Each structure stands twice: as structure tokens, then as C-alpha cells.
Amino acid sequence: EPSEITTRHTAQLLEEFPNSGSAGPVRQLALASLFQTGKYPEALKIATESLGTLKEGTPEHDLCLHVLGASLYYTGQHTKARPFLDDHVTRYPASPTAQASLYFQGANLAKLRAWDEACPLLDVFIAKFPDASGNPYLPYALYDRATCHFADAENAEALADISRLEKDFPALPILENALTLAGNIQRAEGKPDEAKKLYLKALELAGTRKNNAVAAEALAQLVSLLAGKSRKEAVPFADRFW
Numbered sequence: 001e002p003s004e005i006t007t008r009h010t011a012q013l014l015e016e017f018p019n020s021g022s023a024g025p026v027r028q029l030a031l032a033s034l035f036q037t038g039k040y041p042e043a044l045k046i047a048t049e050s051l052g053t054l055k056e057g058t059p060e061h062d063l064c065l066h067v068l069g070a071s072l073y074y075t076g077q078h079t080k081a082r083p084f085l086d087d088h089v090t091r092y093p094a095s096p097t098a099q100a101s102l103y104f105q106g107a108n109l110a111k112l113r114a115w116d117e118a119c120p121l122l123d124v125f126i127a128k129f130p131d132a133s134g135n136p137y138l139p140y141a142l143y144d145r146a147t148c149h150f151a152d153a154e155n156a157e158a159l160a161d162i163s164r165l166e167k168d169f170p171a172l173p174i175l176e177n178a179l180t181l182a183g184n185i186q187r188a189e190g191k192p193d194e195a196k197k198l199y200l201k202a203l204e205l206a207g208t209r210k211n212n213a214v215a216a217e218a219l220a221q222l223v224s225l226l227a228g229k230s231r232k233e234a235v236p237f238a239d240r241f242w
Helices: 004-014 023-036 041-055 059-074 078-091 098-111 115-128 138-151 155-168 175-188 192-208 210-229 231-242
Strands: none
Touching: 023 041, 023 059, 041 059, 059 078, 059 098, 078 138, 098 115, 098 138, 115 138, 138 155, 138 175, 155 175, 175 192, 175 210, 192 210, 210 231
């Protein structure tokens, strides 16, 4: 795999020639390669080691700061990610990764359940980059915004965002998550039949994609929803869950 080859040769060069003039560019090449191929723990290690050695305002510092914040986000370290994401958005508004950092900034706050801070940032991001052809993060921002709407009891708005996802982004990897969320919203609205339909859709899609975590959640919601209404109807879903 190219990233593994790059990482191996980078480690060898840095170990044998730590004071080489090429060490900095090689480290940056490895950092970009690791991040782009989803090796976030490895990218995080290099970014953490490199940030303090780079001059602020340079492309190298820009990349390193972005990778540090984004890698913390992707590895679920949302509290640690926050200051780095905020710093990158403020410091590098013209960065090649500015769009990504803006999304991560708002999404990270949603993960932290800081709804009042996440909502305006997500709204600004969606309004600034409304075209999915130039914004790969748009459907994810819509899902995050739907989650925030639901947290604020804005159920109609949340369902509208999820309806748009289902219509415009049928291949979205987290669509089953969005359908489960829609089921939760309909259940909160006192509409069990609509909730059941959505949980079943989420379950079917999760099964097709072998997404066991969401399938388990959909099954658990179905059991909980149906147990008080029809124990006989709930049992097959409970058996399937176990």
C-alpha cells in the first residue's frame, strides 16, 4: 500500500538523518499521505510532534494544524479537537482545507452536544457551500443539523433535513443513521406507525450495508416501540437482536 511504503521510508529517513534539510518536507509528505488514506492515529502522532517546530503562517503549519484538529475529530477526541479546529478556521480562512475545517468545527460541537454553538456554525456552512458537487461534507452537515434540530425540539425542521438526505443522497454512508433518527423523531411526536416504518427502513438498509451497530439500534428501537403494543410482534425483533 502506498501510504505504508511512504510511512516506512519516512521513518527510516528521519531515524537515519534527523538533521537533514529534507526532514521537514518528508515529514509533511508523510503527514498528508497518512491523513488522506484515513490513518488518523499515525497522522495525529506526526502532527503533534511537528506543530511546534513549524513557522506560523506557512503552508506547512496550515496543513499540520488542520490534520491535527481533523485527526482528533475522526478519532473521537472532540474536546481536544475543538481548540485546534477553531484556531485553523480563524488563522487560515484561505487554506485549501478551509471548507473541511469549517465543517469539522461545527460538527465537532454537535458531537459535544454544544447545540447552541453548533447550530449557527452549521447553518453558515450549509449556506456558504450549498452545492453538493463542490461540497462533499454537505450531507453530513445536514445530518448534524437535523440532530441539532431534534435536540432543540424542532422536529419538523429535523425531518425536512432527513427527507432531503433520503431524496438527494441515497448512497450516503450514514443514511441508515438518519432514518433511525427520523424514527426517533416520529416516536417523540406520538406517531408510532410512522416510527415503525422508518426503523424498518433503517434496519433493511443497515443489513444491506452490514452496518451491525445501526441494525442493532433499529432492532432495539423496534422492540421498545412494539413491546407495549404487541408482545407477539416485538418478539421476532428481540430474537433477531440477540
